[in-house]
Amino acid sequence: MAHLIALLATCLPFVTLSYIIVCLASPWGRCTRCREGRKSRTCRACNGTGKRPRLGWQLYVYVRRLYRDGNH
Template identity: 70%
Template sequence: MATVIALLVLCLPVVTLGYIGFCYASPWGTCRRCSTARKRRTCRACDGTGMRPRIGWQLYVYLRRLHRDGTR
């Protein structure tokens, strides 16, 4: 059991930093709502562009704005 916990403790930062790097390098992903229908109709998620920001990028922008507004 201790080896599983140690493995998780070692792998979690690697996976987290990898996802942060991925979101920084490519903040926009395809819209799942539009790509499944293969139609570029106007949807609320992407406004018909077919691209929407990733969850990690949305979280980064939210925290950046929160910090900026809190330090003014």
């Protein structure tokens, strides 16, 4: 059990850093409500574009706005 926890602890930073790099390189992902990006003009989640911002990108924008609003 201790080996499993140690393995998870060493892999977690790598997985987190990889996801951050993916979000910065490509902040837009496929819309899951449109079923894998088939553009549906009636989709309210993506406004019919088939693309939605990734969760990591949304968190980055939220933190950036908090910082900007707090310092100005």
